[in-house]
């Protein structure tokens with residue numbers, strides 16, 4: 426697990442993050458600003474092209490290596506959310522795109538010249554039930570016309586390209602409800618009729634409502650075969666879950682470190698508060714849970730990199746890591762008392778950021794339902 430490459434990657438990320446200390450993240454959070462300077466610095470290292478094969482100009486690394494990058498950002502007090510999708514959104518293009526599409530886009534994605542970090546799945550009326558999406562892509566002589574609405578679509582204002590999931594066959598006419606959904610790669614620089622309404626959220630995460638009003642896209646925007654888009658998206662989910670798990674591990678370690686340090690230094694009743702086991706034990710327990718979740722994260726990474734099935738492990742890693750980071754966040758907040766709520770201590774910022782991973786990109790309930798249905802073979806609930 427600690428190959429030389431991974432050690433080098435950790436050192437590289439620590440060094441970059443050293444230039445972007447807590448005060449930087451606090452400021453961009455307060456201003457709800459995209460951390461452009463940090464993203465540029467990271468892009469310059471080539472790290473965001475980690476998963477693009479070398480033949481297309483990327484680093485050709487494995488998911489375990491890529492996970493070290495994202496973990497490191499969060500473990501240093503930063504937030505990998507603004508960059509993580511540049512690493513993995515291209516996976517659908519890589520696995521299902523034509524050779525022509527891959528050659529056209531992947532080298533520029535690997536170099537960071539083109540950003541593909543917007544992924545339009547969620548819709549207001551469908552929610553978690555992706556097969557009920559209503560955005561349509563209707564065939565024309567030379568392409569498709571897209572109409573519909575998406576919600577919570579992140580980083581659109583900082584992306585050149587967007588992967589979009591849309592219905593090409595109405596659900597009623599499809600053999601299965603997951604059929605008839607197609608995946609498109611849209612060039613946002615050229616598309617006319619795409620409107621955004623930014624959503625202010627509790628975290629500094631650029632996310633938007635996106636409206637498609639008769640948006641004409643060329644025929645070669647289609648990724649893979651028409652009607653199979655839902656499967657293509659499912660294919661990419663293991664990578665996403667593993668990488669988000671690694672971010673949560675990074676968060677968890679940051680919270681535990683900060684809590685242990687503060688608990689050892691803050692003196693009340695003439696002794697460090699961390700000497701009281703009522704303060705010490707929740708931090709110790711959170712540490713145990715973060716480290717246990719990390720084992721599942723590495724199990725999922727190794728299976729993924731060996732090309733083995735890893736749906737169960739990727740989902741379990743995401744659930745365990747998100748729960749562990751949330752537990753660590755609570756322990757850190759409690760340890761800091763009132764100061765945990767003060768922005769200058771950064772606990773409240775990271776507390777908000779790590780809370781997101783109970784809900785997005787997949788909620789805890791949906792992971793449990795995957796485990797119940799697909800791993801334990803229990804009755805299907807939906």
Ligand SMILES: Cc1cc2nc3c(=O)[nH]c(=O)nc-3n(C[C@H](O)[C@H](O)[C@H](O)COP(=O)(O)OP(=O)(O)OC[C@H]3O[C@@H](n4cnc5c(N)ncnc54)[C@H](O)[C@@H]3O)c2cc1C
Pocket residue numbers: 543544545546547548551552553554576577578579580626630632781784785786787788789790791794806807
């Ligand atoms: C900051 C942020 C960024 C996001 N970025 C993106 C993005 O870039 N692209 C994108 O496509 N989406 C994005 N999302 C959307 C995110 O993936 C969804 O919010 C999430 O999948 C849940 O969908 P929903 O909000 O419609 O909740 P709902 O589907 O309405 O669910 C609400 C709650 O009910 C639970 N629930 C629903 N059905 C069941 C069931 N059958 N059994 C048990 N529990 C159930 C869910 O688990 C959830 O906790 C983002 C969301 C946020 C908050």
